[in-house]
Amino acid sequence: MPAYQALTGLIETAINQALEISLNAAELLAPLDAKRCIVFLQEFDLTLAFQFSGQRVDVLSLPAYDEDALDALADDEAFISVSLFALPELKKTSQLTKLIKQNKLDFYGDLAVVQKFSQLLSDIEFDFEETLSAYIGDAGAYTLIKQSKLLKAHAKQQHELLMNMLKDAALEEKPIAVRPIMVANFVDEVRQLKTDTERLEARINMIIERRNAK
Amino acid sequence: MSTDSARSAEPTSEQEKTDFGFTQVDKSEKVAMVADVFHSVAAKYDVMNDLMSLGIHRLWKRYTIDCSGVKAGQRVLDLAGGTGDLAAKFSRIVGKTGQVVLADINHSMLMVGKEKLTNMGIVGNIDYVQANAENLPFPDNHFDLITIAFGLRNVTDKSAALASMFRVLKPGGRLLVLEFSKPTSEALSKVYDTYSFHVLPKMGQLVANDADSYRYLAESIRMHPDQETLEQMMKDVGFEQTSYHNLTGGIVALHRGFKF
Numbered sequence: 001m002p003a004y005q006a007l008t009g010l011i012e013t014a015i016n017q018a019l020e021i022s023l024n025a026a027e028l029l030a031p032l033d034a035k036r037c038i039v040f041l042q043e044f045d046l047t048l049a050f051q052f053s054g055q056r057v058d059v060l061s062l063p064a065y066d067e068d069a070l071d072a073l074a075d076d077e078a079f080i081s082v083s084l085f086a087l088p089e090l091k092k093t094s095q096l097t098k099l100i101k102q103n104k105l106d107f108y109g110d111l112a113v114v115q116k117f118s119q120l121l122s123d124i125e126f127d128f129e130e131t132l133s134a135y136i137g138d139a140g141a142y143t144l145i146k147q148s149k150l151l152k153a154h155a156k157q158q159h160e161l162l163m164n165m166l167k168d169a170a171l172e173e174k175p176i177a178v179r180p181i182m183v184a185n186f187v188d189e190v191r192q193l194k195t196d197t198e199r200l201e202a203r204i205n206m207i208i209e210r211r212n213a214k
Numbered sequence: 215m216s217t218d219s220a221r222s223a224e225p226t227s228e229q230e231k232t233d234f235g236f237t238q239v240d241k242s243e244k245v246a247m248v249a250d251v252f253h254s255v256a257a258k259y260d261v262m263n264d265l266m267s268l269g270i271h272r273l274w275k276r277y278t279i280d281c282s283g284v285k286a287g288q289r290v291l292d293l294a295g296g297t298g299d300l301a302a303k304f305s306r307i308v309g310k311t312g313q314v315v316l317a318d319i320n321h322s323m324l325m326v327g328k329e330k331l332t333n334m335g336i337v338g339n340i341d342y343v344q345a346n347a348e349n350l351p352f353p354d355n356h357f358d359l360i361t362i363a364f365g366l367r368n369v370t371d372k373s374a375a376l377a378s379m380f381r382v383l384k385p386g387g388r389l390l391v392l393e394f395s396k397p398t399s400e401a402l403s404k405v406y407d408t409y410s411f412h413v414l415p416k417m418g419q420l421v422a423n424d425a426d427s428y429r430y431l432a433e434s435i436r437m438h439p440d441q442e443t444l445e446q447m448m449k450d451v452g453f454e455q456t457s458y459h460n461l462t463g464g465i466v467a468l469h470r471g472f473k474f
């Protein structure tokens with residue numbers, strides 16, 4: 001299963017659901033219409049694009065942005081590179097310039113896009129931590145945020161370990177060395193899946209028979 | 215599913231046969247037979263898609279969009295676009311200055327797509343065109359991106375379709391083919407076979423009251439060229455920098471090629 005797409009799907013659903021119940025969604029989306037905010041999540045090594053239209057936000061995961069891609073940013077695009085630790089602060093619109101000055105947020109392009117996006121996130125009360133927890137589990141999200149904070153206290157080694165683990169989990173498609181135990185486990189899972197599939201088939205047969213008998 | 219209307223009176227030679235699922239039929243018949251399948255599944259297509267793939271088709275499509283590189287102002291063709299899942303997203307990405315064409319050979323699928331997208335508020339930068347992939351009714355060098363998702367395996371002459379896509383693509387443009395492919399593991403292949411030949415037609419029977427169409431879908435998946443063969447077919451008509459990426463253990467693959 002493409003893991004990054006599961007994450008972007010989750011973030012997209014969460015933001016749009018929040019927008020749906022928000023009273024001023026149209027007002028928040030209007031100034032962002034046809035604009036794109038590209039967010040590089042440093043620890044995940046993941047580039048997300050938030051594409052705005054009058055009706056909703058689409059979230060894409062993109063290949064990494066290099067210097068050329070940054071140079072080619074269109075007028076209505078902005079790029080920010082941010083640590084997970086600073087993510088919740090993205091919602092504090094007034095803090096943005098401070099974050100940029102403190103080098104917590106690398107920024108290119110149209111600042112207004114980032115400001116409006118920040119405004120939107122804060123108005124709809126979008127919770128990154130909660131959304132991430134649906135993806136990597138509560139404990140994972142908690143650890144992630146906590147570890148990111150610890151990082152500030154120079155827990156570099158631990159952080160790298162955690163992030164590598166997360167990266168492996170997120171990059172499911174990436175070839176990794178397979179240990180015999182994993183193969184055995186995989187075979188078990190496939191066997192289980194086969195039994196489940198057969199059981200599902202039997203159930204469907206029963207439903208069809210019952211329906212035909214009526 | 216009825217295919218009687220499609221029967222041709224002309225006797226045809228062996229060379230003009232092609233596969234329709236596991237059955238050999240006259241080439242001239244296949245288009246109408248495929249049309250029958252999609253005509254009969256159109257109304258339930260979205261529900262069945264979610265059910266049959268356990269929702270995973272959404273992730274495969276997301277991956278395709280992530281690989282599209284599409285930007286505001288560009289022109290996109292979503293070929294065999296059916297009910298318009300990809301076209302909807304592309305329409306929002308290319309914005310008012312761009313254009314999306316949702317093309318499909320089947321009028322019923324196109325109409326279900328049009329209604330769905332219009333209800334979603336997607337209007338203004340999208341056109342609906344009934345067209346055969348083998349012979350696209352667009353000028354040369356016209357599109358920045360062409361996608362064909364779960365469509366190519368239904369096309370009678372796949373090479374002609376790929377060549378037609380190559381023609382209408384702009385230099386620098388890219389083609390993305392999302393299609394069922396060959397699972398990379400033997401074990402997964404077996405589970406997948408049980409699922410597609412036993413469970414799938416029954417789900418089709420239950421939900422859409424149409425086991426035949428869903429049996430055809432399963433069979434057509436097996437008859438589709440594998441990863442390497444499809445990549446070679448793309449090269450043969452002129453695509454460059456071709457590559458493919460297996461998704462969900464090769465059950466599906468995304469092929470990419472450029473026109474330079």
Ligand SMILES: C[S@@+](CC[C@H](N)C(=O)[O-])C[C@H]1O[C@@H](n2cnc3c(N)ncnc32)[C@H](O)[C@@H]1O
Nearest residue numbers: 252294295296319320323346347363364365368
């Ligand atoms: C399985 S559906 C896929 C629809 C959509 N792309 C999706 O991914 O949900 C296949 C579509 O291919 C269309 N199709 C089949 N043969 C075609 C052809 N020769 N030219 C254009 N479209 C064709 C069918 O009408 C049908 O809508």
